[in-house]
Amino acid sequence: MKKLIYLSIVLFAGLAACKKEAEITKMTTVSFVSEPTVSKNAVTLSKSNDTSSVVTFAWPAVKYPVKASVTYTLQIDVPADTVGNNAWANAKTVVVGKDVLSKSYLGKDLNTMALNLGLTPGAQGALVVRIQSYQDQYAYTKALTLKVTPYQPVAVYPLLYIPGNYQGWNPGEAPTAAALKPKIYEAYIYMPATENYYYKFTTAQDWNHINYGDGGNGAVTGDGLAGGLVAPGPGYMQLSINLNTNTWSAVKTTWSILGDASPGGWDTDTQLAYDPAKKVWSVTCDMKRAGSFKFRANNEWKIDFGIDADGKLTYADSPVYGNVSGINNITVPSDGNYTLTLDLHDPSNYNYTIKKN
Structure with a gap:
C-alpha cells in the first residue's frame, strides 16, 4: 500500500513538472514599442x-x-x-x-x-x-x-596616351585622353610649331601594347604599323577617338567668353589668351553681377562650357559627347574687374577659376 502511494506521488509530481515546463517555453509575440x-x-x-x-x-x-x-x-x-x-x-x-x-x-x-x-x-x-x-x-x-x-555618377575609364611628333614620340611622357562616356576619349593638347603634327593614341605608356593610328577614310585602326593621325597644328587641339565607331577628330581651338556679364555682351566674344607654361587660358576684364556667361571655342556654339548643379564645369555643347540640356550659365558674385581662367589640360578634371582683382 505504501509503495502504491509513493508511486502515485511521483507520477503526480512528474505531471506537474511537465505542465510547468510547457508554460516556460510558450512563445510570446514580440513587437517594436515605437516607430523608427x-x-x-x-x-x-x-x-x-x-x-x-x-x-x-x-x-x-x-x-x-x-x-x-x-x-x-x-x-x-x-x-x-x-x-x-x-x-x-x-x-x-x-x-x-x-x-x-x-x-x-x-x-x-x-x-x-x-x-x-x-x-x-x-x-x-x-x-x-x-x-x-x-x-x-x-x-x-x-x-x-x-x-x-539621386544623381548619375561619372564612370571612370582607363586612360589613353597621346604620343606624337610634337613631344618626340615618347609615350612614357605623353599627355592623356580620358573618357566621359564608354570608349569615347578626348583631350586638349597644345602643339607648338614643328615640322608635322602626327600623333597616335596608345593604351599604355609604351609601344608594346595597342596603339591606334590612321585607318583611312576618317577611321582609326589598332594596327601598330599604321601611320599617325594628323592634327591641324600648330595650336591648341581638341583630339578625340571613338572606339565604338573607330572614328577620330582633331579640331584647332581658341577660347573666349560670351554673355551679358562680359564686356561684349551676347554679341561680341571676349578672347582668352593661352599660356603654354601654365597650360591655361585666361583673360582680365570687367564683369557684371547681373548677367551670366559661358566659355566657348572658336566664337561659335559648337563647343562650349557652362556649369552643372554642383558648380562643376560641364559641356553644354560638344560634337564628341553631344549636347546636354539644363546646363547653367556662369556668374560672378559682384560687379568688378576679374581674371578668369579656363584649365582643360587634365581631361579628367576640366575646371575654371574666377578671381576678383
Whole structure:
C-alpha cells in the first residue's frame, strides 16, 4: 500500500513538472514599442556629399523573452513593391548587426541604393524603409518614407596616351585622353610649331601594347604599323577617338567668353589668351553681377562650357559627347574687374577659376 502511494506521488509530481515546463517555453509575440525615426525626410545627393553622412535611421530595441542578442535589418524598397501578395519581396536588405539601433548612410551608398531600386537621376523619388528584428521570431516596424534625389555618377575609364611628333614620340611622357562616356576619349593638347603634327593614341605608356593610328577614310585602326593621325597644328587641339565607331577628330581651338556679364555682351566674344607654361587660358576684364556667361571655342556654339548643379564645369555643347540640356550659365558674385581662367589640360578634371582683382 505504501509503495502504491509513493508511486502515485511521483507520477503526480512528474505531471506537474511537465505542465510547468510547457508554460516556460510558450512563445510570446514580440513587437517594436515605437516607430523608427529618420534624421530628415528628403535628401538631394551629389558628388559633393558622397563621403558625408546624409541620413540616419534609428529604432527602439525589441525585448524578446530570452535574454540574447537581437539582429536588426533594414529593408528598403520603392512604394509600389511593398503592397500585394509579393510585398517587400524585392526589397534591398541591409543587415545592421546585433543589438545595433541605428544606421547612417554616406551619400554615395544611398545614391547607389536609389539607382539600383530604379529611381531616376536628377528627379525626386520615394524610398520606403522598415526595420526587421530577429531572435527566435521576426518583428517589423511600420514603413517610413524618404524622398531621395539621386544623381548619375561619372564612370571612370582607363586612360589613353597621346604620343606624337610634337613631344618626340615618347609615350612614357605623353599627355592623356580620358573618357566621359564608354570608349569615347578626348583631350586638349597644345602643339607648338614643328615640322608635322602626327600623333597616335596608345593604351599604355609604351609601344608594346595597342596603339591606334590612321585607318583611312576618317577611321582609326589598332594596327601598330599604321601611320599617325594628323592634327591641324600648330595650336591648341581638341583630339578625340571613338572606339565604338573607330572614328577620330582633331579640331584647332581658341577660347573666349560670351554673355551679358562680359564686356561684349551676347554679341561680341571676349578672347582668352593661352599660356603654354601654365597650360591655361585666361583673360582680365570687367564683369557684371547681373548677367551670366559661358566659355566657348572658336566664337561659335559648337563647343562650349557652362556649369552643372554642383558648380562643376560641364559641356553644354560638344560634337564628341553631344549636347546636354539644363546646363547653367556662369556668374560672378559682384560687379568688378576679374581674371578668369579656363584649365582643360587634365581631361579628367576640366575646371575654371574666377578671381576678383
